[in-house]
Amino acid sequence: MNDLDSKTEGNREYGRSYTVNDSTYNFSSYYSGLNGVHSLGLVNITSPVDGLMHNHFAGGLSIFSPSDLVSFYGLYNSGYMRDSKAFSFQLVTSQGTRYSISISDEDKFEAFGQTYLSDIDILSNIFEFLIQVTPDKNSTANEKAFLNFFQSNDSGMTLYTGNSSFTKWTKVSLSDDGTIKKEDCKED
């Protein structure tokens, strides 16, 4: 992911998928979008993978976008997650945020997905109007609003933040008093 992190300084999106066998990561080659366009076209996902990572460059969201989440649900529905509970969907942004989401409760995720992740129009309006997760808000405000939406709707997903070297991941959630709660959970 360090390599992907350096690409957030550019002006295009990059991404790649990977599989893990006996603790060895096998990465696909990079896919990239067009210069100055906040879009990434990924091709050749023809067999299940263990993870997918991509970046948002300057001007993009500090957290997962509606399209990211709809695609995450699409990967689940299409059977492209080798192990849905271990699958990691990771994001690095130019604001310095490093996130990963995974499915923690499959039943809840399916229900949440059917309601909110099946229609990009609805989710886009939710982001812009209802929870106001936008590029002009700071990353902490976006993170809180994102978690509020996830938790108040029993999304069945867990959000993690990564350290600068991507060796340590911390589970983040929203406490009842509205503050962000962090729990160290795994180290690579």
Added chain:
Amino acid sequence: MRNIYLLILVLSVTKIQAQNTINIEDMSGTPIEYIGYYIKDTRLDNFLGTWQASMNGGHFIIYLEKVEKQNLKDRFKVDITSDIIQAKYRFQVEGQPTTTWEPDYLIKLGWSESDIVLSFVISDQLTGHHYRGKMQISDNDSEIASFKFNQMERIIIHDSNGAIVPETKGLEIEGGIKSLEEIKFTRVKTN
């Protein structure tokens, strides 16, 4: 019997009053924090009416109307009621018979960000992108407005059958949504 009617009346009035109302400018957080509320948005009145701009030898005409107390539960599964703006549009060539409004709305759900900025989400058939749309009334002239569209981040995953998430149908405007950024709109009618 009269007492029963009176009781029903009192209960009905109580129920109507039970919904809290908050003015959009007084909100301290985002709408999702106001479940059960009615979000009142009087700033939307600043945008209402018929707006027109010269384009490709004709006029691009939009009509903005306010929908009061729109219940958003069907759309977002969240019990929030809000005033919103909807906008329909049509293109009129000079000297040709009057055209009818396009069946799809240009703005399906618009909300005020300030006295002069209206926000909404729009999808473009030409590029396939969703955009964060803003309609901004000029600082100097409340009868002049312009549009700005910023692309929302998008990821497309394909397999051998094509995109794994079906594409949605966007708005078909000649030259694409972004072409509306290049023209200035003037309010020609205020209703």
